Amino acid sequence: MKSLKALQHALADAGHQIDILEHEKDLPLFTGKMKQAGLLPLLPTQPEIFQVNVGKMCNQVCKHCHVDAGPDRKEIMTKTTMQLCLDVLANNPSFKTVDLTGGAPEMNPDFRWFVSEIKKLKRHIIVRCNLTIILANKKYHDLPDFFKQHEIEVVSSLPFYTQDRTDRQRGNGVFEDSIKALQMLNAVGYGMEGTGLLLNLVYNPAGAFLPPSQIALEKEYKDALLERYNIQFNQLYVITNMPISRYLDYLLVSGNYSSYMEKLIQAFNPVAAANVMCRNTISVGWDGYLYDCDFNQMLDLKIGCSGSDHLSNYSSSAISEREIILNQHCYGCTAGSGSSCGGAVA
Amino acid sequence: MADKFFAWYGEVFKDSALSAREKSLIALAVAHAVQCPYCIDAYSSDAYEKGWSESQMMEAVHVASAIKGGAALVHGVQMMNKVKSIAM
Ligand code: SF4
Ligand code: SF4
Numbered sequence: 001m002k003s004l005k006a007l008q009h010a011l012a013d014a015g016h017q018i019d020i021l022e023h024e025k026d027l028p029l030f031t032g033k034m035k036q037a038g039l040l041p042l043l044p045t046q047p048e049i050f051q052v053n054v055g056k057m058c059n060q061v062c063k064h065c066h067v068d069a070g071p072d073r074k075e076i077m078t079k080t081t082m083q084l085c086l087d088v089l090a091n092n093p094s095f096k097t098v099d100l101t102g103g104a105p106e107m108n109p110d111f112r113w114f115v116s117e118i119k120k121l122k123r124h125i126i127v128r129c130n131l132t133i134i135l136a137n138k139k140y141h142d143l144p145d146f147f148k149q150h151e152i153e154v155v156s157s158l159p160f161y162t163q164d165r166t167d168r169q170r171g172n173g174v175f176e177d178s179i180k181a182l183q184m185l186n187a188v189g190y191g192m193e194g195t196g197l198l199l200n201l202v203y204n205p206a207g208a209f210l211p212p213s214q215i216a217l218e219k220e221y222k223d224a225l226l227e228r229y230n231i232q233f234n235q236l237y238v239i240t241n242m243p244i245s246r247y248l249d250y251l252l253v254s255g256n257y258s259s260y261m262e263k264l265i266q267a268f269n270p271v272a273a274a275n276v277m278c279r280n281t282i283s284v285g286w287d288g289y290l291y292d293c294d295f296n297q298m299l300d301l302k303i304g305c306s307g308s309d310h311l312s313n314y315s316s317s318a319i320s321e322r323e324i325i326l327n328q329h330c331y332g333c334t335a336g337s338g339s340s341c342g343g344a345v346a
Numbered sequence: 347m348a349d350k351f352f353a354w355y356g357e358v359f360k361d362s363a364l365s366a367r368e369k370s371l372i373a374l375a376v377a378h379a380v381q382c383p384y385c386i387d388a389y390s391s392d393a394y395e396k397g398w399s400e401s402q403m404m405e406a407v408h409v410a411s412a413i414k415g416g417a418a419l420v421h422g423v424q425m426m427n428k429v430k431s432i433a434m
Contacts, residue, residue, distance in 0.1 A: 164399055209395045216361060220397070 001061040001171070003070040004246060011249050012068060014300035020248065020257075021328040027261055030330045037270040041323040042279070047092070047316075049281040050123075051099040051341070052077070052085055053294060054111060056286065058103040059136045062157075062170045064204065064247040066298055069103040076107075077286040082114045084288055084311035089121050092316055095282075099341065101128040101294060106140060119150050126153045128341075131181035132174055144188045153198040154190060155237070155341075156182075159206050161224040169206040182231045191233040199232075202343075204239045208256035210263055210335055214238040214344045237343030240264075242295050242332040264331040272338025272346035278324050281341075284311060292324045294341070295332070301325045367396040374403060375410035 004012040011017055034040040056073035058065075089095055098118050105111055105127060118125055127147065134143050147154055158178055159169045166175035182199075186192060191199035201221065205211050218236035225231040241247045243260060251257040278292040282303075288311040291297040292304075304322045308315035338345035359369050370393045377385035393403055 160397065162397075162399065165397075205395070207394070209391065212396060216366065217397075220367070 006072040050095040054108040081288045099126040131178040134181040211238040240339035267335035273334040275345040277340035375406040379410040
């Protein structure tokens with residue numbers, strides 16, 4: 001399977017995705033809903049999470065991927081841009097957490113150097129590890145030890161605790177390798193009580209529907225993974241699929257686009273809307289540009305700070321005075337209990 | 347009346363001695379037994395969203411069908427008894 005970009009698919013163009021999202025005139029505007037909820041303009045709070053997308057290259061090509069990642073994507077953050085990230089972090093102590101994402105972030109050749117440098121700045125590090133990367137090549141087999149050594153919090157997608165659903169979304173053989181990788185992480189202490197080594201899993205629906213309750217599903221996951229594979233983990237994050245990129249393609253091809261958008265809109269929750277992750281997060285692209293979140297990044301909606309929308313001209317005052325850029329895809333963050341990189345928000 | 351019905355209905359499907367997930371599969375089977383098209387759509391979606399696989403859902407429909415078919419079949423005893431009572 002190839003990325004939309006490699007297929008030269010129309011949806012590889014962010015502008016085309018936005019056209020589709022804005023085209024459905026019957027659907028109420030997200031900004032209108034936010035206005036009714038007293039949340040327009042949406043303003044940031046204290047910036048706490050510095051999320052860095054170190055590249056779009058990935059060993060997998062998941063059907064729902066909002067990054068359109070895959071082995072054919074060559075956009076990778078350079079060491080020079082990583083250094084700019086480190087400079088911004090050093091000058092902005094309010095960023096307590098650095099969240100490394102991709103693609104598969106571990107595939108960036110400077111990933112380990114970057115992690116060690118961030119650690120020197122004494123920040124909490126999250127790595128969004130897709131699990132299968134650990135088994136993909138011998139050079140990655142020691143990742144569990146590397147994560148442990150740097151006290152990294154590991155957040156990993158496992159769309160379901162059965163093979164069928166996981167493989168349908170993420171590709172054949174992914175479930176089996178994910179289980180092996182989770183066992184390797186458990187073996188060094190990840191997810192095990194008393195170790196302090198956090199291993200959190202991510203559920204997202206394998207189809208055109210919204211996720212169920214996080215609490216109930218976490219218990220189901222814990223029981224099933226322990227009983228069947230002797231696997232333990234800390235928390236389950238339940239995430240709603242965003243109607244962008246490859247998931248948007250799936251919705252359109254399967255004829256579910258309009259009904260999915262209606263479901264999101266009907267489930268709009270003002271409490272979730274007040275807690276969307278863009279309020280305390282800055283998202284950095286592989287080329288150093290700044291965004292309100294990873295979704296806006298993939299839609300090429302740069303942060304609303306003219307003149308300081310890149311790491312090289314980072315301005316903390318401009319960042320804190322900005323208005324967050326919203327569009328129709330934002331309904332994906334505000335449905336039901338809400339959705340963020342850390343799961344439900346309400 | 348409607349409010350009371352929906353309040354009761356909502357309560358029935360909550361996690362309790364049986365989980366909401368288990369109740370969804372029961373509802374799917376019953377929906378087939380009573381052949382309610384609306385309920386079949388609603389609980390096909392609900393059961394799938396709650397993590398039941400297609401094969402598990404199909405087995406639930408077979409259980410409903412077996413009970414329904416078995417119940418129809420054993421009524422053959424009633425038929426035979428009736429015929430016995432009127433035949434020479
Ligand atoms: S969802 Fe994650 S693992 Fe899957 S293709 Fe995208 S970046 Fe890779
Ligand atoms: S999509 Fe991004 S900008 Fe929109 S509400 Fe979600 S986090 Fe905020």
